[in-house]
Amino acid sequence: xxxxxxxxxxxxxxxxxxxxxxxxxxxxxxxxxxxxxxxxxxxxxxxxxxxxxxxxxxxxxxxxxxxxxxxxxxxxxxxxxxxxxxxxxxxxxxxxxxxxxxxxxxxxxxxxxxxxxxxxxxxxxxxxxxxxxxxxxxxxxxxxxxxxxxxxxxxxxxxxxxxxxxxx
Numbered sequence: 052x053x054x055x056x057x058x059x060x061x062x063x064x065x066x067x068x069x070x071x072x073x074x075x076x077x078x079x080x081x082x083x084x085x086x087x088x089x090x091x092x093x094x095x096x097x098x099x100x101x102x103x104x105x106x107x108x109x110x111x112x113x114x115x116x117x118x119x120x121x122x123x124x125x126x127x128x129x130x131x132x133x134x135x136x137x138x139x140x141x142x143x144x145x146x147x148x149x150x151x152x153x154x155x156x157x158x159x160x161x162x163x164x165x166x167x168x169x170x171x172x173x174x175x176x177x178x179x180x181x182x183x184x185x186x187x188x189x190x191x192x193x194x195x196x197x198x199x200x201x202x203x204x205x206x207x208x209x210x211x212x213x214x215x216x217x218x219x
Contacts, residue, residue: 126159
């Protein structure tokens with residue numbers, strides 16, 4: 052799973068998101084068939100399948116659209132997980148949990164605002180799959196800056212070879 056950027060998932064809330072994404076029949080279990088199906092999409096799926104999985108990862112309530120709040124929540128999970136890992140890895144004992152949360156919340160809000168400026172083409176306050184696909188097909192990285200800290204992040208499960216295969 053590390054090959055597709057999925058490492059150290061047990062330390063993040065993303066394992067719960069993967070569970071939801073892999074539980075195809077919504078029975079509360081990921082059986083072998085669900086797991087193999089999900090992993091097949093991650094490793095060997097078409098660009099369209101990976102885009103659909105990526106979109107569903109952000110669509111927390113499953114209504115077929117991504118709200119700014121949903122996007123901000125996913126970014127918050129990512130930033131908090133990354134910051135907590137750094138604090139632990141470098142034994143940064145003077146950084147409080149509240150500081151991590153506040154920083155992560157601020158950064159995720161900036162990223163969500165930046166994403167909506169780029170992605171929400173019809174300005175309806177929601178990202179449709181079509182808007183998400185159009186943006187992802189442009190091979191973007193979302194960039195945001197907060198207090199002089201600039202970061203680029205990928206928005207999808209697409210790998211470089213996916214872009215090479217399709218000429219994107």
